[in-house]
Amino acid sequence: MANSQAMCSQFKVDILNGLHAFGASVVRAGTTKDAYKAALYLVSASRGAGDTVYSATGEVSGTNYSAGGVAVTTGTAPTLSGTTAIFTPSASIIYTTVTLSTAFDAVLIYNDTSSTKLAVSVHTFGSQTVTAGTFTLTMPTNDASNALIRLA
Amino acid sequence: MVIETSLGKMDVRKLKKVVHQVDNANERTTVTEYYLEGVSVHRSVDVVLKQASVTAAMLCAALK
Numbered sequence: 264m265a266n267s268q269a270m271c272s273q274f275k276v277d278i279l280n281g282l283h284a285f286g287a288s289v290v291r292a293g294t295t296k297d298a299y300k301a302a303l304y305l306v307s308a309s310r311g312a313g314d315t316v317y318s319a320t321g322e323v324s325g326t327n328y329s330a331g332g333v334a335v336t337t338g339t340a341p342t343l344s345g346t347t348a349i350f351t352p353s354a355s356i357i358y359t360t361v362t363l364s365t366a367f368d369a370v371l372i373y374n375d376t377s378s379t380k381l382a383v384s385v386h387t388f389g390s391q392t393v394t395a396g397t398f399t400l401t402m403p404t405n406d407a408s409n410a411l412i413r414l415a
Numbered sequence: 416m417v418i419e420t421s422l423g424k425m426d427v428r429k430l431k432k433v434v435h436q437v438d439n440a441n442e443r444t445t446v447t448e449y450y451l452e453g454v455s456v457h458r459s460v461d462v463v464l465k466q467a468s469v470t471a472a473m474l475c476a477a478l479k
Contacts, residue, residue: 360419362421386464387441388441388442388444388462388464389437389442389444389462391444391446391460391462392458393458393459393460394420394421394448394455394456394457394458395418395419395420395421395456395457395458396419396447396457396458396459396460397459397460398459398460398462399459399460399461399462400462400464401461401462401463401464402464403463403464403465409465411464
C-alpha cells in the first residue's frame, strides 16, 4: 500500500453540505438544510458562471409566474457516487399553468435561505415559451454521470 | 378531458393536439400544443436535463 495524492471524496460531499470554510464564512442560524429556488430567464438574459446571487434582471414574467421562481425539492442529501459528490433535486421543478410569452432558455438555482440569495447553478435548454400550460424541468438520474451538480 | 387554454378551460376534443420532441446531448424535451382553428391556445413543455452543465472538476483541481 502506498500513499496517493487525492482529493478526499467525502470532502466533496462535505463542501456540498457546507462543512468547510477556507475563507470567511457566515454564521448559520441552525443546522437544518437551506431552501433553494429555481428562477427562469429570458433568452436575452446573461446568466452563467459569473452569477453570484439571484437577480431579477432578465427573469421571465407572465401569468402565474412569481418573481424568484418556485421552490426546489431537496429531499435527497448530497452523496457520493464512486468518488464524485452528487446532488440532484428529488422532484421535478414545475411551473404550473403559466403563460410565458417571451422566449426563455435558462434556469438559475439559488439559495433562498441566504440573505443575499447565493447562486448555485445555471442550466440551459432549448428556447421555449408556454401558453396556459405547465413548464416542467424533469431531473436527471442522480448518479456520477448525470446528477445535476457533480463534484468530480 | 378539459385543459387550461388562453381562452379559458376547453375540452381537448375541440382542439388539435401536436406533440414535438427534441432529443440531444443536453436535453430531451417534449412540447405539447393544442390548437383551435390553427391558433395555439395551450403549450406545455417538459424538459429532461440530461447533461449537467455544472461540474466542479476544475474547482476540485484548484484545491488539490
